Structures are given as C-alpha cells and as structure tokens.
Amino acid sequence: MFPRPLPDDASAQRFLYMSLVAVVLALWLLPLLAIMATSFRTMDDLMRGNYWGWPERIAWLDNYRDVFTQTPMARFFLNSLVITLPSVAFVLTLSTLMGFVLSRYRFPGATLLFAVFVAGNFVPHQILMIPVRDMMLRAGVYDTFFALILFHTAFQTGFATLFMRNFIAALPQELFEAARAEGASPFQVLAHVVVPLIRPALAALAILTFTFIWNDYFWAIVLTQSDAVKPVTAGLANLRGQYVSAWNLVAAATIVVAVPPVVMFFLMQKHFVAGLTMGAVKG
Amino acid sequence: MNALDAVEKRALGGSGPTTEAAGPWRSNRSWLTPVLFLVPGTFLFLLIIVVPIGQSLWISLHDWDGFEQPVWLGLDNYRELLGDPQFTTALRNNVIWLVLFMVAPPAGLAIALMLNQAIRGMRIAKSLFFIPLVLAPVTVGVVFTWFYDPTFGVLALVFQAFGATGPALLSDERLVTFAVVIAALWPQIAFCMVLFLAGLNNLSEDVLSAGRVDGARGWRLFWHVVLPQLRQVGFIAVVITVIGALRSFDMIAVMTQGGPFGSSSVLAYLMYEQAIFSYRFGYGAAIASVLFLIMAVFIAWYLRRMLRLEREAA
Numbered sequence: 001m002f003p004r005p006l007p008d009d010a011s012a013q014r015f016l017y018m019s020l021v022a023v024v025l026a027l028w029l030l031p032l033l034a035i036m037a038t039s040f041r042t043m044d045d046l047m048r049g050n051y052w053g054w055p056e057r058i059a060w061l062d063n064y065r066d067v068f069t070q071t072p073m074a075r076f077f078l079n080s081l082v083i084t085l086p087s088v089a090f091v092l093t094l095s096t097l098m099g100f101v102l103s104r105y106r107f108p109g110a111t112l113l114f115a116v117f118v119a120g121n122f123v124p125h126q127i128l129m130i131p132v133r134d135m136m137l138r139a140g141v142y143d144t145f146f147a148l149i150l151f152h153t154a155f156q157t158g159f160a161t162l163f164m165r166n167f168i169a170a171l172p173q174e175l176f177e178a179a180r181a182e183g184a185s186p187f188q189v190l191a192h193v194v195v196p197l198i199r200p201a202l203a204a205l206a207i208l209t210f211t212f213i214w215n216d217y218f219w220a221i222v223l224t225q226s227d228a229v230k231p232v233t234a235g236l237a238n239l240r241g242q243y244v245s246a247w248n249l250v251a252a253a254t255i256v257v258a259v260p261p262v263v264m265f266f267l268m269q270k271h272f273v274a275g276l277t278m279g280a281v282k283g
Numbered sequence: 284m285n286a287l288d289a290v291e292k293r294a295l296g297g298s299g300p301t302t303e304a305a306g307p308w309r310s311n312r313s314w315l316t317p318v319l320f321l322v323p324g325t326f327l328f329l330l331i332i333v334v335p336i337g338q339s340l341w342i343s344l345h346d347w348d349g350f351e352q353p354v355w356l357g358l359d360n361y362r363e364l365l366g367d368p369q370f371t372t373a374l375r376n377n378v379i380w381l382v383l384f385m386v387a388p389p390a391g392l393a394i395a396l397m398l399n400q401a402i403r404g405m406r407i408a409k410s411l412f413f414i415p416l417v418l419a420p421v422t423v424g425v426v427f428t429w430f431y432d433p434t435f436g437v438l439a440l441v442f443q444a445f446g447a448t449g450p451a452l453l454s455d456e457r458l459v460t461f462a463v464v465i466a467a468l469w470p471q472i473a474f475c476m477v478l479f480l481a482g483l484n485n486l487s488e489d490v491l492s493a494g495r496v497d498g499a500r501g502w503r504l505f506w507h508v509v510l511p512q513l514r515q516v517g518f519i520a521v522v523i524t525v526i527g528a529l530r531s532f533d534m535i536a537v538m539t540q541g542g543p544f545g546s547s548s549v550l551a552y553l554m555y556e557q558a559i560f561s562y563r564f565g566y567g568a569a570i571a572s573v574l575f576l577i578m579a580v581f582i583a584w585y586l587r588r589m590l591r592l593e594r595e596a597a
Contacts, residue, residue, distance in 0.1 A: 001486070002483060002505070003396060005401060014403075017402060018403075021405070021408050025408055028412060030437060031469070034430055034436075034437045035426050035429050038429065051435040052440055094323060098324045100317075101321050102321075119586055122578065123575060125532070125551075127572065127574070129339075130571075134349070150327075154328055154331035157327065158332065185312055185313070186312065186313065186317055215420065216419075217536070218533065218555075221536075233419050233421040236422070236425060237537050240428075250425065265410075272417075273481065277478055
C-alpha cells in the first residue's frame, strides 16, 4: 500500500489524519453545502439580504414543496425518467448482444467496428448536432421523448459495447467450450452462460448510463422545445432564468436534479466505481 | 438430440425443444445469430453517430439556414472563420481550458494519495469526495454561479472577511473563462481521483516492499516505484481530461452563455450559437468540424495505444 499505512495503535495520529481529511472534504464540498443551506432558507431572509446569517426560520421543506407545486419541475422530473429508463434498457440490451459477438467471434472488420464504437464515444456532440436535429425534424419526432431516447440509446451504445466486450472477453474460455461441446446455439450460450455471469457488469453499466443520460443537457436543448418533453437539466436552466432572485427556490431545484444520480451512486457505489475504472487499471 | 444432451441442457437452464427440424435456420444459425445480434446496434450507431459526422463535414462546405436549399461555398466558411474574432476568442479559450484542465490528473492523484489510508470513516470520506462527479454539469454550473455571486456568494463572503470586495468573476471579461474552468475542474478532479484510487489499489505489493527494502521512502518511493505503476491509469486520466476540456459546453451555456461579449465562448458553444440563434448552419458545421478535427488527433492517439495494448494482450 502507498502511502505507508498509519499504524493501528497510533490512535492520536489516526484521529489527526482523519480531522485533516474532514477539513479538506468540507472545503471540497463547500459550493454544494452553500447551495444546500440556501435551499432551507426562506424568501424573507433573502429579501432582507440575510444570505449567510442565522436564518430567521428554517424552511425545512417549504422550498422543495414549492419547487414541485409552483414550478413545472415535477413535470420535468417525470420527463427525465421517461427518457432515461427506456434508454438504459435499450443500451443494456444492444450492448450485451454486440459485446458478446465482438468478444467471442472472429470475423473480418471486427477490429474496425470496435474502433469505430470507441472513437464514436469521444466525438464532440456538436459535430452531430445539425444532421441529427434535421433527421429528427424530418422524421417528425423532433420535440418528442422518442427523439431523445433514440439519440441516447445510439450514443451510449458505443461506450457500453466497449464495456460489455471487455467484460465478456474476461470470462473463462472453458465455459464457452463446454457449451459448444453440448451443441448450444449462440442464443442459448448468451442467455444461459453469459447473462447470468455478467450481472455485476450490467449493474455497473446501468447506473453509469443512467447518470450520463440523466445529466445530459445539450441534447435536451437541441432536440426539445416544449415543457411536456424537457428533462430536468433543461428545466433547471430555464428556472434559473425565470426566478432570478428566488435563489432559495433555484437552490432547492438544483438539489432535486442532483438527487437521483447521487442516490444511485450511494446505493451502487461499488458497481459505479468498478464501471468507471474498468479498463483503466489493468493492462 | 439424445437424452444426455437434453439433461445437460436443462442443467444449463435451457428449455429448447427436444426435437427440431433441420431447416435453413438451424443449419445456419451458428453464424446467422451473431450477425443478427450485431445488426440493430451497428445500424443505430452508424445512422445516428457515424453518418452525421460526414454530413456535418459536408454541410460545412455550404451556406445553409436550415430551411432553404444549401448553397455550395467550398472552403469559404473556413476562410471566414480565420478572420472572425469570435472564432479566435473561442479557440483561444479552448486552449485555456485544455491547459488549465491538466491540473486535474495531478490534483486527483494528490487527493487519492490522501484518501488511500485504511482508517475508520475513510470509506465515507471517499464517497463524499466522489459526489461532484455524478452531478450534472448544469447542476455544477448553477452551484458555482451561486458560489461566485459578487454580492452574496460564498466567495464574496471570504473577500469581505478580509475587508475586500468580492470580484464579479462571471462578468469580468478577463477572469470569466478562468472562473468557469475552475468550476468545471471540480468534477474532473473527482474523476481523476477515482481512477487513481483504483490504480493505487492495484499496486504490486512485492515491488513496493522491494523498494522499501532498498531504502526508498516518501517522495523517492513515489517517483521511482509508485508512479511507473500508475502509467496506464495516468494515460487514461489525461485522455479523459483532454476530451472533457474540449467538449465543455453545458457549464458555459448555464454560467455565462459565452458572455460577457463572447469572451468566455468556446468552439462547442460558438457552434451552437451560430446554428441555433443565427441560423448559420453551414458556418456552425464548419466550427464543429474544426473542433472535431482537433479532437480526432487525441482520439487517434488513444485508439492507437488501445489497439496496441489489445494486440499485446492477445
């Protein structure tokens, strides 16, 4: 281990070290803590310029209630779910199918196809903007959930395929030989050998993809127009423009947007980190 | 299919019929199934990611408002870019982003080193350090707009504590880009930290103790024994940071809209602005193409290295 571990019996030293970490952490999260504190403040406080003093009254949930009742954020929140959940399901399905083939079959052009998927992950979104927007307009799906689901599914499938391919390639070869010896069809191999073994990878991928799609803003503003379709990120940006002085409300809305990915992360931390660092560490 | 096969199939969880006709599907399924598996994903990816890249490059050679027939211009859009001060500013800002973002890998490594201790409470501390990483860039943008506010932001508070007036970072032409980059570095450093924590976790104990036996400690041990083992992680951290820097759009859109007077714009934002607000799709496509070509250099660098590692592993 590096740095050298602090000895178990040096409790004073350990306590000091942990205190230092706590101070750095507080500074690190200061911007977030500040906005959280504001989300519990009343409008009266802000009007009187009492931004950081002791609040006249702690508005525990008032601002959060107002975000859902006075602004369209509830709608946007629902929209985000309607966009994100099916996209994640499609990405997982497509990338499992492709990852399986790319890791287990040799065929001409396999490396090229794989390289295209990897490269596609890294292109700037702006190079896709005009044609994709135009395509959605022509297909008559611009400003619908379908447009965003379609784009996110296609884009995330690139990264997800790379991910699944590496994971499936790491499964022991003997399993596949045994299945083949028994005359299992490719579909049977996938369904009965691969899928049960890749559950952890699917979990990691699901939460990564969820976070990426939930957090998207660019496509939200390029492919949508109406409040009936807009996801939370675009909703939050709008809200900030409209409620310029009601920072307590904007603060609460900001926290609302942040909650799903943060909760997902805390529930599935191990998978999330494993997913992010996959391929970066070994090799 | 004989009885033994059927038993083993069941053991595998299979429920296929025990009698099958040897039709064209059955005799070809061993290659047809994988092809069918590849088709939907590949088609979607080609249609929505690959083909549009070519289309954008093509559109960049035209004058187009998005409605009428495009008019062929050849390289005129690119020529115009060279004389456009907005473009120069955006390009310069992209370079600033790129250079400042290079703080993220070493800063992430520093935090990872601090957190790589097995003390009670450290696991929670690590998770809390990760948080900026999972926040939407829009969220980070709003959080920092609040943080930077010159009259009541936390930063202004710090300045007031020293009897000074807080700077209006986001409306100062010279400071605005730096302010946005610092905000964007927050999640980026967290990302690098996660990568390096994983890297530190995978250090070879043998090599480390050999180094310690040889009397290497602290900085020397870090430089000569630890760092070489983190090369692969470091490479990925740098690539992801470069891509992140060049891709920046959300934070600028939320914090400054490229302002004041276009001083904080980058290519990604300028492109969006020209296309959506000025209906200059051809010109916008040309800006996107320049950005794409710059990024293609890094993408090619990454791909080359990745494919080489693949070949070595095979």
